Amino acid sequence: MTAPVYEPPRGRNSYLAYVACCAIGIVLVVWRYVDLLVRSVGSGTVSVPVRMTATSDVPQPPGGATVTADHLVLRAPIADVPAGAIGCIRVGDALEVLLVSALIALVAAVAWKISRGGLFDRSTTRILDWLAAAVLVAGFVPQFVRRMGWNWVVSGLGWDGHLPTPDVDHQFVPVYLGLLVVICFRFALTASQRMVRDQSGLV
Numbered sequence: 001m002t003a004p005v006y007e008p009p010r011g012r013n014s015y016l017a018y019v020a021c022c023a024i025g026i027v028l029v030v031w032r033y034v035d036l037l038v039r040s041v042g043s044g045t046v047s048v049p050v051r052m053t054a055t056s057d058v059p060q061p062p063g064g065a066t067v068t069a070d071h072l073v074l075r076a077p078i079a080d081v082p083a084g085a086i087g088c089i090r091v092g093d094a095l096e097v098l099l100v101s102a103l104i105a106l107v108a109a110v111a112w113k114i115s116r117g118g119l120f121d122r123s124t125t126r127i128l129d130w131l132a133a134a135v136l137v138a139g140f141v142p143q144f145v146r147r148m149g150w151n152w153v154v155s156g157l158g159w160d161g162h163l164p165t166p167d168v169d170h171q172f173v174p175v176y177l178g179l180l181v182v183i184c185f186r187f188a189l190t191a192s193q194r195m196v197r198d199q200s201g202l203v
Contacts, residue, residue, distance in 0.1 A: 015115030022108035026101045033097040037090075040078075046086060048074040048150045076153055085152030092146030099138035106131040120189070128186040132179055139175035 040046060054070040061067060078086060106127055113124045 015111045018111045019108045019115075022104045022111070025104045029097055029100050029104070033093060037093070043075075044078050045075045046078055046081065046089060046153065048076065048153050050074055050150075050154065074153075074157075076157060080157070081153045082156045085149045085156060088149030088152060089146055090149075092142045092144075092149060095145060096138070096142035099134060099142060103131065103134050103138055106134060125186055125189055128182055128189065132182045132186070135175055135178040135182060139178075 049071065050073075051071055054068040056066055056068045058067065058069045109127050110124060110131070113121060113127070118124055
């Protein structure tokens with residue numbers, strides 16, 4: 001009778017705590033989105049971060065130094081901007097919540113597989129493939145959709161020829177690092193799975 005090639009480590013209930021923490025993270029992400037949405041609807045405004053020409057028309061420090069600012073947040077009345085622009089912003093926000101929640105859920109799924117002795121299962125590498133794809137989509141798609149809405153708001157407010165530029169926080173670095181970690185782990189796991197299959201029945 002052969003011994004199992006892989007057994008879950010002792011104290012595997014710690015993985016259950018990890019999965020529970022991931023579930024709490026999803027709840028917090030959704031709660032933050034709902035809270036911001038309720039505040040926006042309640043105030044009747046939509047916020048658009050923009051980058052513009054540096055100006056000193058900002059609160060100045062009492063020490064005498066002159067400070068300037070080239071970033072600000074426009075708060076435009078929802079009634080004064082196109083409904084399609086609001087729709088793009090809302091869809092972008094919702095996509096971000098869904099995709100971030102999916103990322104957390106996929107990480108929790110990997111931890112769950114490990115806790116059940118499925119580290120070397122083919123389904124675990126499939127989950128990592130989905131995780132890598134989700135990192136790419138979550139890093140760029142919501143911001144792209146949201147920026148379309150921001151541009152639409154700015155142009156809809158009547159800035160012809162001198163549009164402030166929506167201030168987009170690009171996600172290249174976190175997406176790149178996230179992909180490196182996921183792909184590296186997947187390659188290591190794929191190599192380990194081959195070793196496990198080759199040694200299966202020899203122990």
